[in-house]
Amino acid sequence: xxxxxNVSHKLRGFGFAALFVACGFSASAQDSTATSSxxxxxxxTYSSDVSSSKPKRDKSDIGDRAFRFGVKGxxxxxxxxxxxxxxxxxxxxxxxxxxxxxxxxxxxxxxIQPELLYTNNGTRLKYxxxxxxxxxxxxxxFNLNYIQLPVLASLTLGxxxxxxxxxxxxLISANVKNLEIDNVINPTLVNDFDENSFNRLDYGxxxxxxxxxxxxxxxxxxxxxxxxxxxxxxxxxxxNNAKNGFAQFFIAVGL
Numbered sequence: 001x002x003x004x005x006n007v008s009h010k011l012r013g014f015g016f017a018a019l020f021v022a023c024g025f026s027a028s029a030q031d032s033t034a035t036s037s038x039x040x041x042x043x044x045t046y047s048s049d050v051s052s053s054k055p056k057r058d059k060s061d062i063g064d065r066a067f068r069f070g071v072k073g074x075x076x077x078x079x080x081x082x083x084x085x086x087x088x089x090x091x092x093x094x095x096x097x098x099x100x101x102x103x104x105x106x107x108x109x110x111x112i113q114p115e116l117l118y119t120n121n122g123t124r125l126k127y128x129x130x131x132x133x134x135x136x137x138x139x140x141x142f143n144l145n146y147i148q149l150p151v152l153a154s155l156t157l158g159x160x161x162x163x164x165x166x167x168x169x170x171l172i173s174a175n176v177k178n179l180e181i182d183n184v185i186n187p188t189l190v191n192d193f194d195e196n197s198f199n200r201l202d203y204g205x206x207x208x209x210x211x212x213x214x215x216x217x218x219x220x221x222x223x224x225x226x227x228x229x230x231x232x233x234x235x236x237x238x239x240n241n242a243k244n245g246f247a248q249f250f251i252a253v254g255l
Contacts, residue, residue, distance in 0.1 A: 068102065069100075071252070073096070075096060078244065078245065080229060082125070083241055087125050090124065092123070097148070111156065117148045119169070121144045121145075142176055143177070150223075152206060161212035164205075166204070168202070169244075176193040206221055216252070216253055221247070
């Protein structure tokens, strides 16, 4: 009886020991699963959060890669540059310009900017006495009205646009006023001179800079004429080397 009792006690001891070990293994396995699961899922979750938080860049808004079209206008300060000893002084003439413009992208920061403008140019010249028939010894104001077509290359660096290129202009009307025969407010026309007294076609180079953001431009430009203005009727008023030169200050708005 004692032997059976001892055997029974031993079997019960082994059973309790086996049950304790099994429980230990089960708890260890659950802890391992709980700790390893977040480690496996965390990187993918973090990666998706980071990728979703990155802003997407619209290529159409980078540099000059958006087509623009609109209207523009501004003020001119112009002169007719001459080399004549009979002219005592010359001064700027204030005029206006306005018309249409477009910006055609050709790359990330490059574009072509054609424009079609009306522009009012001219100058005021003061002559020495008895030098010019009809306006000698007086001050004359030249008014030249053109249709101008500049075609400019545009380089945009951030909000700044650098523009340069050729222009061509066609003279649509002109007059010369004597400011000393009558008063300056209502001067007398010198009837011998009109648009037929000048070369109709003018051309030159233009260059400038503008604040340029999403179809809005605020800038300044200088235009240097390369063709002589003198026509058949101006041989004794303007020398053969007289040329246009004018600055433009403008605002352009995209439609």
